[in-house]
Amino acid sequence: MSMSEETNERWSRRGAESAVRARILKEAWAMIEAGRLGHLTMAAVAAAAGVSRQTVYVQFGTRAGLLVQMVRERDAANPRRELVAAAIALADPVEALVALTRALSGWGQDIHPIAQALYAAALTDEAARAAWEDRMGHLHEFTEQAVRRLADAGVLARGWDATLASDWLAAQLNPLGWVLLVEDSGWAQDLYEERVATIARAVLVDTLRP
Incomplete structure (x- = not known):
């Protein structure tokens, strides 16, 4: 040959x-x-x-490997990745926080079937837990970038450090929050994204600093 x-x-x-x-x-x-x-x-x-x-x-x-790859593949194909990348690239760290929060708030509607299923199963299913933790780790990668930029610019609100702020922001962006407010309570998607971003800015940005 x-x-x-x-x-x-x-x-x-x-x-x-x-x-x-x-x-x-x-x-x-x-x-x-x-x-x-x-x-x-x-x-x-x-x-x-x-x-x-x-x-x-x-x-x-393994089954865990299959579940992890499933959600990674779905994330990789999500067009919101472009919005996330554009948000991270913004020069102003406060604008980047707001834009990133809005982009990630919208992610919930794209992944909620798998998010709900994995979260429910994670209590007793190790493979589901591995996939859920993998996705939450991925979310933390984004929130860490945003809050560390605030800290480096000296505008992270008093009483927070980058680790605590990243944890808090990731909790606000947990896809289960989207389920509770948009799917269960009937919030409009735009309203949900706007309110989450507004709250994140109010809590994490020190407006008294230059």
Whole structure:
């Protein structure tokens, strides 16, 4: 076999593996969206995707690995990532905080089916807990950037340090808050985003400092 043929074969295998991986993730998401997280086992996903259970293990390692990859993939494809990136890039740290808070407040409507399912299952399901903690860690990465910029600029409100402020902000942006106010209480999405951003600024920014 020539080098060119070997290269083509290698790319063909990668393409086939990518297609299988995508099919597994698609079927796993279908189970989540149907409210069947408790039935989401490696064997069940394999059967739904038309592959062997071993194939699912090779691709994702464990059930926790599958759940983590599911939410990471959904986040990576979310168009709000551009809003988040633009917010972080703003020169003014206060404007960046407000814009980032609004962008992340909107994330709840995109991920609430998996967020609710993972949170409910995390109490008794270690794989679900791993996926939930992975996503909360991802959220903290954003909030830490925002509040550290406030601290570095000398405008973080008195009584806060960057760690406490990041924890507090991440708690306000927890997707379950979106469920309680928008889905359950009927708040408009724009109102929810505006109020969360306004409160974050009022609590975390020291307006008396220059």
